[in-house]
Amino acid sequence: MRKRNKKYLTLQCRSSLLAILLLLLTGACDFFRFKSETEAGADLVIATVGNQNLLRSELSFIKAESKSEEDSANIASRYVQSWIRKQLLIKEAGKSMAFDEAEINRKLLDYKYALMVYEFEKKYVEENLNNNISQQEIEDYYQVNKVNFSLKEIIVRVNFVKTEKESSQNKQLERMLRSQNQKDSDTFKALAANSGANYFLEDSTWIKLDDIIVNTPLANHPNKVELVRNNKLIITDDDRYRYYFKILEYKLQDQVPPLEFVRDEITKILINKRRIELVDQLQKEVYNRALEKNEFKIYE
Structure with a gap:
């Protein structure tokens, strides 16, 4: 070269x-x-x-x-x-500025050693952490701590479908949404999936109300609490589309959310607790091993 x-x-x-x-x-x-x-x-x-x-x-x-x-x-x-x-x-x-070189060097060493310890603990946790959280663990934690999961927004279980405003299927969709018959409910879901421009049909899934009404005429509704309290079926239009919301269940701000809504959050909390316990376990193991081998002394 x-x-x-x-x-x-x-x-x-x-x-x-x-x-x-x-x-x-x-x-x-x-x-x-x-x-x-x-x-x-x-x-x-x-x-x-x-x-x-x-x-x-x-x-x-x-x-x-x-x-x-x-x-x-x-x-x-x-x-x-x-x-x-x-x-x-x-x-x-x-x-x-006038800098104390000794103090700066001490801080650099502190940072270096803290980083070394962090990487060592991180490796230990990665090698020993069990990420499997049982349903019983989640339920137990929820029962003891559910008051700490107070809702900050309205959540709902809902069937939602968005169709063309002039769609020939709209009358049938509305009739089936009003029906209490399970067969009609199943037919509605199939029809919504086939003809809807957008839809959400997960009966058992809780979702934030703001997430389901975004980009619909309800997004700027002035009183969303009254909206869900007073309406089991909401039908609204814009220039092109018709929006159907069947409210199956709702929870308001400051209420305790259902377990399913906070399941993922609880799982993360429990895994993080295991991380902390593993780090504590590692520190104790290192200390006790050094104590047995007389690897350190404490002077009065």
């Missing part, structure tokens, strides 16, 4: 930044391959701020993240600009 002369990009020549990066990124395989021992001392400087240099090798990650040569150049350009800004802030901070 032809040896390139070193080039220094200072703040005064930002206009040529992208052109230089494109040149550097041409022939990505050569540009991004790891340096051999003989090349280690000849790393090209991409940018400089004061006495701080950004080296070509520090951009080697770009090859894996980019999809094309142009993409590589854009990523490199953003990275260089970000690096320059950070270095300028560091330089300005050094001029404007």
